[in-house]
Amino acid sequence: MELKGKRVIALGERDGIQGDSIASVARSAGAEVVLEVTHCFV
Amino acid sequence: MDKVGTEDLVVILGTPTAESSELYATTMVDGDPSWAGALAGTALGLPVFHVTEDAVKQQADASVYDEQVGVAEMVLELDEIRGAVKKVREGNGA
């Protein structure tokens, strides 16, 4: 799987790794982030 | 989802436990009517990874990864989480 050029859905969780952290990682690999969400289950 | 289409899409998760990782990943692959959220109920068949898996980590800029995920990596049960997501992904044949 190559991230470069892919479109990424970043599904974060408040008590894990947040959506914007995942998005930063994905962008640094050359991907485009099309959706960024952070869930909270508490 | 309706807006962007599913071509070239990859889902990256940041879930904190094996159980929640499996639930999310299953939703992304099979859809799951019992799981809340905007994506419930649709079989998406998307390739899904956890952000801490090597497949993601090795392609990321090391300093960005360390800043954003490094501390979380120190405290999460990584083997279990990675295993849970891999199991669902490979069950899908992706």
Next chain:
Amino acid sequence: MDARSVVIKGAKNFLAHTPGLVRHGSRPSRDIAGDSGVVEVIGERLRTFEEAGAYAPNRAYLGGLTPDELSRLDRPWYALGGDFERSQRYGRIMPEDEFYGVMKMMDDFDLLWLDQGFSRRVAESLAEKGGWTAEQLGKLESGVSAEQVAGQLGEGAGNLPMYLRGGELIGVMNAAHRQDASLFADVLLENLACKAAAVMAVKVLLEDLDLDPLSFPYILNSGEEAVGDRYQRGGGNLAKAIGKECGLVNSTGSDVKAFCTGPNHAVLLGAALISSGIFERLIVVGGCSLAKLGMKYQGHVRKGMPILEDVLAGSAILMERNCGVGPVLRLDSVGKHDVGAGGAQPAILAELVSKPLERLGLAYSDVDKYATEMHNPEVTEPAGSGNVPELNYKLIAALAVRGGQLERHEMPEFVSRHGMPGFSPTQGHIASAIPFMPHAVEGLSTGSLNRVMFLAKGSLFLGRMTQMSDGLSFIIEPND
């Protein structure tokens, strides 16, 4: 003594055990709408008042146990049983029939209709316990007939049936408007329950600490419920409504909104009002979050457990100008998560923990206990949400490792020494740090604790207006 100094003079918690309302929690109500069989699935797993009262985390919340004592108990805690008192060291627990009665007494618009027989029975037991005015108890005198209740529950009426745990229909919550979603029955039920739980928390504070209601000039409400109609949804000032029911006739007040960080922001603003000399004393209160009842019931059912999200919680904190008694809130200790700080967990914790400690010249281990998000893990783990407080403690330990103050192998020891097990009901803002406040006040007063940090985070992104999180922290220390 610094004239600007502010103390936390006392704090009390409150629980209402409301199994009959679990069906009206957000998640259960949505599932029931899709499959009415869910009512039965839930009904089979609702606890009795005795079971909920004896539940060790609930006793820890009310001061019947210390968190350290709780940590020594084997899990599952729900299987332990035991004895309990309704009134405990740091608060009280109330059964559902009485709480319906309290909600009715708080109902200024006659929206909650209770069955006559039920209402009279509850009025008697509330009158016997004392603390209510004739006007408040008067709201329980009339009640309605079973036919009137049934008549309000016809198809499309938009009203909600009120049940007890065993399925007995005892009333109806009526909508206040046919077209205004902000005044629909479900929203008003949440708001009324929040008001009632907050009033109970303040009453416990006033009664147990023997405080004069007339001595308060201000009250700050930190709950998340959105009180208002369609033109001012979330307009709020539940604070003043709470103050009225508690006889704080010399008070006004306001609401502080910041998701689960609300209580910490309210304590900070309260400290500012006192430190500036505007007010001598005030109360910070938070009521319950009814929407969260049964939020993770599916996980509990799947694991064959009782449904543990069956209590509504409240919390009240007494803050005063420092006259020599009570732990001091260090005004120079505030940690805040700034707009520019970024949303990663470590970044938030660095702002809330690392930065203030560094500024004060303190080490991570100089804080005896970190009061963080105190969610009971027995509630969250079966739903796959992990152990929230433990994760926070591990992250703080990891920051200490990165800061060169701890060896990696020392992390578990740090977590057990400076952390504690989660014992709070998953009631949103209530679970954020403040459940430990009464424990901290006593520990810092008796000398068993020397320094406690309260840190709370808020999931602002849930409101879809920003992707940001929020967070705020402060330290309290003994009075010298």
